[in-house]
Amino acid sequence: xxxxxxxxxxxxxxxxxxxxxxxxxxxxxxxxxxxxxxxxxxxxxxxxxxxxxxxxxxxxxxxxxxxxxxxxxxxxxxxxxxxxxxxxxxxxxxxxxxxxxxxxxxxxxxxxxxxxxxxxxxxxxxxxxxxxxxxxxxxxxxxxxxxxxxxxxxxxxxxxxxxxxxxxxxxxxxxxxxxxxxxxxxxxxxxxxxxxxxxxxxxxxxxxxxxxxxxxxxxxxxxxxxxxxxxxxxxxxxxxxxxxxxxxxxxxxxxxxxxxxxxxxxxxxxxxxxxxxxxxxxxxxxxxxxxxxxxxxxxxxxxxxxxxxxxxxxxxxxxxxxxxxxxxxxxxxxxxxxxxxxxxxxxxxxxxxxxxxxxxxxxxxxxxxxxxxxxxxxxxxxxxxxxxxxxxxxxxxxxxxxxxxxxxxxxxxxxxxxxxx
Amino acid sequence: xxxxxxxxxxxxxxxxxxxxxxxxxxxxxxxxxxxxxxxxxxxxxxxxxxxxxxxxxxxxxxxxxxxxxxxxxxxxxxxxxxxxxxxxxxxxxxxxxxxxxxxxxxxxxxxxxxxxxxxxxxxxxxxxxxxxxxxxxxxxxxxxxxxxxxxxxxxxxxxxxxxxxxxxxxxxxxxxxxxxxxxxxxxxxxxxxxxxxxxxxxxxxxxxxxxxxxxxxxxxxxxxxxxxxxxxxxxxxxxxxxxxxxxxxxxxxxxxxxxxxxxxxxxxxxxxxxxxxxxxxxxxxxxxxxxxxxxxxxxxxxxxxxxxxxxxxxxxxxxxxxxxxxxxxxxxxxxxxxxxxxxxxxxxxxxxxxxxxxxxxxxxxxxxxxxxxxxxxxxxxxxxxxxxxxxxxxxxxxxxxxxxxxxxxxxxxxxxxxxxx
Numbered sequence: 001x002x003x004x005x006x007x008x009x010x011x012x013x014x015x016x017x018x019x020x021x022x023x024x025x026x027x028x029x030x031x032x033x034x035x036x037x038x039x040x041x042x043x044x045x046x047x048x049x050x051x052x053x054x055x056x057x058x059x060x061x062x063x064x065x066x067x068x069x070x071x072x073x074x075x076x077x078x079x080x081x082x083x084x085x086x087x088x089x090x091x092x093x094x095x096x097x098x099x100x101x102x103x104x105x106x107x108x109x110x111x112x113x114x115x116x117x118x119x120x121x122x123x124x125x126x127x128x129x130x131x132x133x134x135x136x137x138x139x140x141x142x143x144x145x146x147x148x149x150x151x152x153x154x155x156x157x158x159x160x161x162x163x164x165x166x167x168x169x170x171x172x173x174x175x176x177x178x179x180x181x182x183x184x185x186x187x188x189x190x191x192x193x194x195x196x197x198x199x200x201x202x203x204x205x206x207x208x209x210x211x212x213x214x215x216x217x218x219x220x221x222x223x224x225x226x227x228x229x230x231x232x233x234x235x236x237x238x239x240x241x242x243x244x245x246x247x248x249x250x251x252x253x254x255x256x257x258x259x260x261x262x263x264x265x266x267x268x269x270x271x272x273x274x275x276x277x278x279x280x281x282x283x284x285x286x287x288x289x290x291x292x293x294x295x296x297x298x299x300x301x302x303x304x305x306x307x308x309x310x311x312x313x314x315x316x317x318x319x320x321x322x323x324x325x326x327x328x329x330x331x332x333x334x335x336x337x338x339x340x341x342x343x344x345x346x347x348x349x350x351x352x353x354x355x356x357x358x359x360x361x362x363x364x365x366x367x368x369x370x371x372x373x374x375x376x377x378x379x380x381x382x383x384x385x386x387x388x389x390x391x392x393x394x395x396x397x398x399x400x401x402x403x404x405x406x407x408x409x410x411x412x413x414x415x416x417x418x419x420x421x
Numbered sequence: 422x423x424x425x426x427x428x429x430x431x432x433x434x435x436x437x438x439x440x441x442x443x444x445x446x447x448x449x450x451x452x453x454x455x456x457x458x459x460x461x462x463x464x465x466x467x468x469x470x471x472x473x474x475x476x477x478x479x480x481x482x483x484x485x486x487x488x489x490x491x492x493x494x495x496x497x498x499x500x501x502x503x504x505x506x507x508x509x510x511x512x513x514x515x516x517x518x519x520x521x522x523x524x525x526x527x528x529x530x531x532x533x534x535x536x537x538x539x540x541x542x543x544x545x546x547x548x549x550x551x552x553x554x555x556x557x558x559x560x561x562x563x564x565x566x567x568x569x570x571x572x573x574x575x576x577x578x579x580x581x582x583x584x585x586x587x588x589x590x591x592x593x594x595x596x597x598x599x600x601x602x603x604x605x606x607x608x609x610x611x612x613x614x615x616x617x618x619x620x621x622x623x624x625x626x627x628x629x630x631x632x633x634x635x636x637x638x639x640x641x642x643x644x645x646x647x648x649x650x651x652x653x654x655x656x657x658x659x660x661x662x663x664x665x666x667x668x669x670x671x672x673x674x675x676x677x678x679x680x681x682x683x684x685x686x687x688x689x690x691x692x693x694x695x696x697x698x699x700x701x702x703x704x705x706x707x708x709x710x711x712x713x714x715x716x717x718x719x720x721x722x723x724x725x726x727x728x729x730x731x732x733x734x735x736x737x738x739x740x741x742x743x744x745x746x747x748x749x750x751x752x753x754x755x756x757x758x759x760x761x762x763x764x765x766x767x768x769x770x771x772x773x774x775x776x777x778x779x780x781x782x783x784x785x786x787x788x789x790x791x792x793x794x795x796x797x798x799x800x801x802x803x804x805x806x807x808x809x810x811x812x813x814x815x816x817x818x819x820x821x822x823x824x825x826x827x828x829x830x831x832x833x834x835x836x837x838x839x840x841x842x
Contacts, residue, residue, distance in 0.1 A: 022569055022709065029569070032746055033568050034568050034743075035743075035744035137558065137566045140558075140565075140566075144731055147454050147731060147734055148447050149727050214454065271696075274692050274694070274695060286727070290556065290717065291717060294715050307710075313565070319738065319740045320738045322456075323456040
């Protein structure tokens, strides 16, 4: 009862070569365990010499269209990344009635609705487990384990680069040194903008939220990265029993979806607190299921390639075509989103400062759950407040008023505190 | 492109009625999302009035054989639990060429090899995600996500009852009071033996290890429950930065499998440290994938029923029949298994006691990484040692010798310390 699946692989970079390696090493094991025989029929890369280095004995071409014309091939594995030509390759593969496996979150975040719709029309499947959360089986958990449930919210640490940097900063490194360390170890790109500004995490959460809520969003999530975080706030967080993580959050409430990526403080009691280094993690909460927490390596050659191979096996095992449906969904304005807040301000060491700030909180109806002013000798005294729940709108108004006070010398820093279990 | 699956459900207890409830509420959603239409064709329970209470309009019988004779039905969902008649029902269903979904870890731990082999012969699938770890997608993670990888080890908190009791004990309750609390809240049975003695966790890990290592074990895992744990040791653990959990462990090394269920200390840095109350958790480590950590509710009506429904949808979506193969595997003798240890002994407050214990450690070649003797006034002084890695055999020998010393008044307690990330 062996089922065969014939693969055309596009892109022999890090992940692509990992896939080739796994198929070369573990094909017999896969066949024995699953009854699926994976044949790597042809590979495609601009640099055809890569195939030679990998000892791929199969057809190697530099034009992906040749793979589409090959009638034997029933699945195209796209591993080149980025928007184009990835989008065109995927769309052409679908039109050629070939299933698609991809690890490309960028193309799916930008063109996913179009790609999924075309796949459904052409009765092929697009699998993309490797595109979010590395080796964490998050897509299949949403699409399969929760298919009879309603997901209320998703929290995620979805970017390994920033989590690595924050872990180092939590140990005392400055942002700059931590970033350099991440670059040296290959956890950060030479131009780290996409990661450190939260855009990578935003694309991933956009995709997860679309699937979890059957939602079609017309706009992008609010995204704030980690570049403005200071050691001072990391230290305060630690002292208060929190750790700062770049959290991606999606919550569905009253028809609206809260969708945002922000550095957030997570309490010691949360499993996210212990998610360090390049590890990713996701918490899903469903109406029936309650909470599921998943974590694992967010990137890396073999972890990611293993997931790609799992998707290929899955394609060989299933008959049904995914029936994704997406309904227009509105993203909640950031100003209406609610959480607790950390609020730090540097005041001139003279009478009246604290009273002036407290008055502003009262005006904006923000309730304070804690306040700390250390005995520090110096002209500027840092004061830290922890608020009860308030909207980002209330907080922004308070920040604006505070920064205008004459006694404020170090401008206000606010960081959201997420009440996670 | 709607696929229909016709279900015969056996057992209308807690989970069974949860499944009926979900199908009654979410059938349209499931169909829209997955293209799968689940028809509950007939139910079977000794108490046919249960079906009436659930407003099941379908055929309701008290003899499961009628479901097997019904040609329309293509999947039997077994939710009665226990060994018999569950085993007979499952085997008969398979012989009648019907797929099976079950939440029954007991029958699979005891008769799994026979059941899986018969299913393969009869070309039907047996799905059982709900049998281990409640809503955690652990079976599919092992069987699908890791199908092209080699799993090195599995660590699990697989029993919600004991984890709930340990959480309360960690907060200061005695074992007896914590057990009573668990019983009041429905987390523990009136006769809690099966849970608190670790047998439930043992069955679950036996099943996971069989699947993960393609292994057929001829004997059962070494199993030690939580009934002998004292508040004293819980407090010491806490002070030392550990938490005591009932850990189920399976490791493959040099062809042998370490398979054991023991109360173990886990460090603060491990995600297991924060797994509290009735929550379950599993850590899988694969050669390519690295570590994946999954956690979620280990039991409960709707969490478990949701997973059963997921398995039904899965059956409607796949064509291939699982090709499980199991090779004879030897369980490593407990005495050869290695870890660090916590070692507490109560000594008479007189010279020479510590020296005598230290001498025994030296004789057994056990290296000490830490020792603490508090200034306690009283006749008996508790002394705590933390060892470097040693075998259980070395430790057992040391314990025996120590307990024979005249200066030992409180007998030795040892607890394994697991080095988890």
